[in-house]
Amino acid sequence: MKKALFHFTLIILVLPILIACKKDPLEFTIKGNIYDESFNQGLENAQVTLTAVDANTGDVRIVGESTLNASGDYSFTFLRERDLKFYLKVEKDNYFPIDETIFFSEITTENDNIFNYTTHAKAFINFKIKNTGASDPNDQLKLEIYEAKTGCESCCGLGQRFFNGANIDTNLYCANNGNQYYKFIYWVPEISLVVFDSLITTPFDTLDYVIEY
Structure with missing residues (x-):
């Protein structure tokens, strides 16, 4: 009886220690x-x-x-x-x-x-670039994008692009953050045309921007 009581007392004493040692x-x-x-x-x-x-x-x-x-x-x-x-x-x-x-x-x-x-919501700008003047292989349009979204699959990236020669009729489709500015400059050296412009691109939509020279 005393031995059983001893074992029971030992279990009572050890059990709280075991519970305390068990971590969540x-x-x-x-x-x-x-x-x-x-x-x-x-x-x-x-x-x-x-x-x-x-x-x-x-x-x-x-x-x-x-x-x-x-x-x-x-x-x-x-x-x-x-x-x-x-x-x-x-x-x-x-x-x-x-x-x-x-x-x-x-x-x-x-x-x-x-x-x-x-x-941001996706937005896009579509540059419609067309040479409407007399065809000349020396014609050149320079387009520089200097403030826009970068690093996305449909982003055009910053920097200059050159459109050389006659019969230019093309589109440049670029992604941007919705409700943010897209800033650029384009110029035609032969006729001293220089244009600074910017657009706030519309979320979920595409803005067309026509450049004719």
Whole structure:
């Protein structure tokens, strides 16, 4: 009886220690806001996907998927694993996508990890360039884009473009951020024509700009 009582007392004493030593699994929370700069509001109803890259195998798994609320907020809470980095992708029709990399070293289990990003509605400008004068193989039009969106698949990039010779009749189709300026200059040396101009590109639409010389 005394031996049984001793064992029972020992279990009572040891059990709290075992419970105290058992740790809850560690979790990460990655959250933030996606802002629509074209309309100065949260990017409502965009699709957000967070994926993780395993540090040992390089395998990619989906951590979470969600739809942005009316304020453009997102949040993912998940167990800590042996991950190297994370990819955050935000997509919405007629908006420039967001593809960001978050490294394991940038986040902590102690606090929420806040990552905010911005994007714009897609807009376009279509330069309609035509030589309407007398055909001359020495004709030249110079077009320089000096303020515009860069780095996207449909972006034209900054710098000069040259349209040489006769019978020029072409289009140059360029993407820009909606509700932002697209600034450029064009000139024709032979007739001393120099034009500085700019347009605010309309979200979800294409503006035609005619250059005839």
